[in-house]
Amino acid sequence: MIQVTFRVNGSEVHINANKGDKLLSVAQRANVAIDAPCSGNGACGKCRVRLLKGELESPKTRHITEEEYVMGWRLACISRVLTDVVVAVPDIASAYRSRMKVADLSSPKELEIFERTKAEIEAAGIPFGNNLSAVTVGMAPPTNDDTMPDNERVAWALRAQTGAEKVVFAFLALKKLARVLRDSDFNIRCVLETEGDTATVLDVMPAGDTTPIAGLVVDLGTTSVAALLVNMEDGSVLAKASTGNGQIRYGADVINRIIESGREGGGTRLQKAVVDESITPLAEQLCAAAGIGMKNIYRMCLAGNTTMNHLLLGVYAEPVRMEPYIPTFFHCDDIRTSSLHMRLHPDARLILAPNIGSYVGGDITAGCFASMLWNKEEMALFIDLGTNGELVFGNNEFLMSCACSAGPAFEGGDISCGMRATDGAIDAMKIDKATMEPDYTVIGKARHPVGICGSGIIDTIAELFKAGIINGKGKFSREGRRIRFDENGMGEYIIAFKEDTGLTRDISINEVDIDNFIRAKGAIFSATMTMLSSMGMDPSVLEHVYVAGGIGSGINMDNAVTIGMLPDIDRSCFSYIGNSSLAGAYAMLTSQKSREKVDELARTMTYLELSTEPGYMDSFVGACFLPHTDAEMFPSVQLY
Amino acid sequence: MIQVTFRVNGSEVHINANKGDKLLSVAQRANVAIDAPCSGNGACGKCRVRLLKGELESPKTRHITEEEYVMGWRLACISRVLTDVVVAVPDIASAYRSRMKVADLSSPKELEIFERTKAEIEAAGIPFGNNLSAVTVGMAPPTNDDTMPDNERVAWALRAQTGAEKVVFAFLALKKLARVLRDSDFNIRCVLETEGDTATVLDVMPAGDTTPIAGLVVDLGTTSVAALLVNMEDGSVLAKASTGNGQIRYGADVINRIIESGREGGGTRLQKAVVDESITPLAEQLCAAAGIGMKNIYRMCLAGNTTMNHLLLGVYAEPVRMEPYIPTFFHCDDIRTSSLHMRLHPDARLILAPNIGSYVGGDITAGCFASMLWNKEEMALFIDLGTNGELVFGNNEFLMSCACSAGPAFEGGDISCGMRATDGAIDAMKIDKATMEPDYTVIGKARHPVGICGSGIIDTIAELFKAGIINGKGKFSREGRRIRFDENGMGEYIIAFKEDTGLTRDISINEVDIDNFIRAKGAIFSATMTMLSSMGMDPSVLEHVYVAGGIGSGINMDNAVTIGMLPDIDRSCFSYIGNSSLAGAYAMLTSQKSREKVDELARTMTYLELSTEPGYMDSFVGACFLPHTDAEMFPSVQLY
Secondary structure (H helix, E strand, O other): OEHHHHOOOOOOEEOOOOOOOOOHHHHOOOOOOOOOOOOOOOOOOOOOOEEEEOOEEEOOOOOOOOOHHHHHHHEEOOOOOOHHHHHHHHOOOHHHHHHOOOOOOOOOHHHHHHHHHHHHHHOOOOEEEEEEEEEEEEOOOHHHHHHHHOHHHHEEEEEEEHOOOEEEEOOOHHHHHHHHHHHOOOOEEEEEEEEEEEEEEEEEOOOOOOOOOOOEEEEOOOOOOEEEEOOOOOOOOOEEEEEEOHHHEEEEOOOHHHHHHHOOOHHHHHHHHHHHHHHHHHHHHHHHHHOHHHEEEEEEEEOOOHHHHHHHHHHOOOHHHHOOOOOOOOOOOOOOOOHHHHOOOOOOOOEEOOOOOOOOHHHHHHHHHHOOOOOOOOOOOEEEOOOOEEEEEEEOEEEEEEEEEEEHHHHOOOEEEEEEEEOOOEEEEEEEEOOOOOOEEOOOOOOOEEEEEEHHHHHHHHHHHHOOOOOOOOOOOOOOOOOEEOOOOEEEEEEOOOHHHHHOOOOEEEHHHHHHHHHHHHHHHHHHHHHHHHOOHHHHHOOEEEEEEOOOOOOOOHHHHHHHHOOOOOHHHEEEEEOHHHHHHHHHHHHHHHHHHHHHHHHHEEEHHHOOOOOHHHHHHHOOOOOOOOOHHHHHHHHO | OEEEEEEOOOEEEEEOOOOEEEEEEEEOOOOOOOOOOEEEEEEEOEEEEEEEEEEOOOOOOOOOOOOHHHOOEEEHHOOOOOOEEEEEOOHHHHHHHHHHEEEEOOOHHHHHHHHHHHHHHOOOOOOOEOOOOEEEEEEOOOEOOEEHHEEEHHHHHHHHHHHOOOOEEEHHHHHHHHHHHHHHHHEEEEEEEEOOOEEEEEEEEEOOOOOOOOOEEEOOOEEEEEEEEOOOOOOEEEEEEEEEEEHHHHHHOOHHHHHHOOOHHHHHHHHHHHHHHHHHHHHHHHHHHHHHOHEEEEEEEEOOOHHHHHHHHHOOOOHHOOOOOOOOOEEEEEEOOOOOOOOOOOOOEEOOOEEEEEEEEHHHHHHHHOOOHHHOOOEEEEEOOOOOOEEEEEEEEEEEEEEOOOOHHOOOOOOOOOOOOOOOOEEEEEEEOOOEEEEEEEEEEEOOOEEOHHHHHHHHHHHHOOOOOOOOOOEEEEEEEHHHEOOOEEEEEEEEOHHHHHOOOOOOEEEEHHHHHHHHHHHHHHHHHHOOOOOOOHHHOOOEEEEEEOOOOOHHHHHHHHHHHOOOOHHEEEEOOOOOOHHHHHHHHEEOOOOOHHHHHHOOEEEEHHHHHHOHHHHHHHHHHOOOOHHOOOOHHOOO
């Protein structure tokens, strides 16, 4: 038995290991957070630790320089413990922690979009309305001649008042019923869940208590997680927030996450990461903001991709990544949040937006619903810009979907100064062709930016390209005060000097960032083209394009065309519809009819597997250029 | 903040407390087991600890002699901490631990009675049969052209094979479905719970796995807990065991338990005591004996009195003990054992035998069902000899019930050498009138007795009385080798000298034991008389008396009449029917029809509240004598 000691932020964590154990696995067992977005296969070089004492078997790697190796730097994923060791885990956590910060979803434009979506859904004849309600009843206290048990007494009163034929009690309500009745002189407020003739009393409180009957909406993305706390009785939003997906330290994309989940204890690790580090902190913050308890959340609706749904539930997911790509479920009803160790009301049900394929999940069925393209005659494209990019093409007669792997760049992941579209993010940018000076806007009330979100990155790349600062390959070709090259000749554009922002480093974008982003936009564009051509069509058929995702409401469609992310059609066809997965999940939670409609969409939507579609890879390679290797596909961009 | 250190069995437990905190409460918070059967009100004197260091505010009490006080002995329940203290907690636990030992329910006679009850139920037209079953299905594995998700694939196969219209998956089954399918080449065995047209897949395992579909039956008594592990498919008993109720250290009877449950954290404390110290150890032992896992228990049925049911669920119970004595529930459906933190299958339902009053609970509805008195024309009495003694009087036309507090004596509690009717217990006894020498039988294969169970105590008291060794008040009036008097003149009869048994102390019965037992039998007898006279009847109407409970199958009815516990009617009217609550709960678990019948009995049974019945207290006082202060009520006993 070998003792491994991790030094993290000044404290020590000890754990026993066997000789030959992988250091990264040992750290994960000890719950020491080490970033490993490639899932520990040696590819990303992010799991750096420093050996202070003892011996590790640790091959050299391009990620560690000779000098660093001598200083003790190693990659945890390729190091095996040979003796008792002490290793320092650097403050990787600073990036991780800032990614995991729970932030208010404060963009007024996002809210405006959300309100418009709500109105459109109602206008389409899909009303608000669900089966949770609060009912106040009073009754005569028991006497020696009237010794009916409490639950029957309350059931009588509720049957008389609501018309329900059967009244049953959730366990939490039963446990406190006697006390609440006697503390409130037998006048109580009951939270009811009604199903057919049966009303289930989920909770009881003294009459006059006005705590909202709350529900939780979650958009569970591979990189980001957004949530709303809503009042189930009137649909009002009580609070809203977003954070990162805590699983990211086990893998940046769904494939690496599934690989990690297949390792010993991995399923539990990934489930805990998203529940304990993302959803629970979000729910806590939302409850604190609304002044209610976690137990006042009586239902939850979550939209996530198929892999996220499986990993959230702790369902064995390996077959999702291996041909023929079979998930355990598309639909999954009757799960209680307590089964996932969430501390909401113990009988709070979990509604999952339905998946329709291994790589088109509930985020898309919910998001496509919110886009309303299924309700119109015009041929439209719905694009969700997430770590998995998903597309739906169709109208009120047919719906076809596909998915591509874009990576986290749209949400600011894999970009050195990237961040989610929250307060402090640069969300729009102009660059003066002559002076190369930037002019940008920042989300929220912050005086200075702290990073850059997806829409800001699109603008920056488009403006750099239009100003001739970078070429079609994304390489820097001009020089100036804001352009810097490192020893390897890698170029970088400084958006904001640290002297001006007060930050510890400049806000900049470099060639690696640009390259990551070009691959992300290339994946989206080639998926669009492949799906259209599979039906013998091209972009000219598109009457509308709905762009959704956490990219930021500041998205400039013209710039998105300029970099070759969106097809070169009339710019008035484009609309940004915000976080449509979140809006769709909101609708599913608060409106039974919406839920039925989403289920119907999921049943009718077809799924195109791009990985087996001929021409997709070629199309992707062609799209990894600004705007495209085939410039004729972007005639309007030629104008610059 | 004060530090309290408990020394228990050579180890130390530290906990912080506030000045003035009660030492017993501090111990309970620290989970240090101190016996307090009176619930810490200073009455029983059992919570003795020894102060080693520091200061306690601790009044003198009759339970601690002057000498002991000087040595540091205190009662934890009346001591308050003033400074940091170190206290030694004596090995109270030895009595507690022996009470909590999980023992096989090995009496062959009990088993014979159990089998007879099963046969009688079936003969009455109530068949075995429940909605749990195992079904084996095979299916073609998925391909690129057949990408249906696993749950839908299995649902198709199950619908075809079983005729169910809807198939849903319990969470545990869903989590492992993909793995089990692929490990078993898509041939699996499913554990199904069928409700109408819907089959719920509770579990999946490879085809060919023959693990029984198990159910757990529990008779939850105030003092003792008995359990069976059964095969739900054929009703066979896989294993059987009994133990003590872990709540006993918080109070010997239901009233003291409720008082304790009303204290801060008391509800959780009592729930944990019975779940973690009684039911879970029983289930673990049963599973080990049957060679299955706890998760293979798919359902549980429990019979307990109303208070036990409330405390098991952690339901606020104070109103049960306070006029007008209102429980929260009689019936309680849809509880899952996982809500009680039991580690059975997470979707295993808990069926509770229904209560019919605050002091007539599910143990009686289940036990009365098993007695079959409701199926016959003859007027019969059913007596359950537990800590709460409960009675049902009636026939196939009416049923009336009542309850009295007998204390734990029938199960060997409150008796210095008392024990449950398990291996090593003296269960029958004769005493030679002339020599005063005993002649006894011992349950099981033990060569020497280790204690005495209820039936043995009845015999001993009856024989001592008949031999003139004790008088009608239970006081010793003869002298001899086996009679001993202490300094206060309290007499004691030595049943087995330690030199003969190899035990550390003699097995004996003293005047306090006899007094406790006389009060217990007096409660039963006066309840019988009060119930009969409430209907203008007397014992002559009784055509049959069914005696149930953990008293032991060796019960000698003639001796029970001799001590005035049972009415003086023809001895052939009496039958001992064993642990009828357990048998009834077994029937409810394995037979849906039995469950419906028990519910029907509960709805029709009336309840007589003895505490408000005139004459009950007088009747009780008269019955606290051997056989009774009114000797004319026991004409046949006069013969001796």
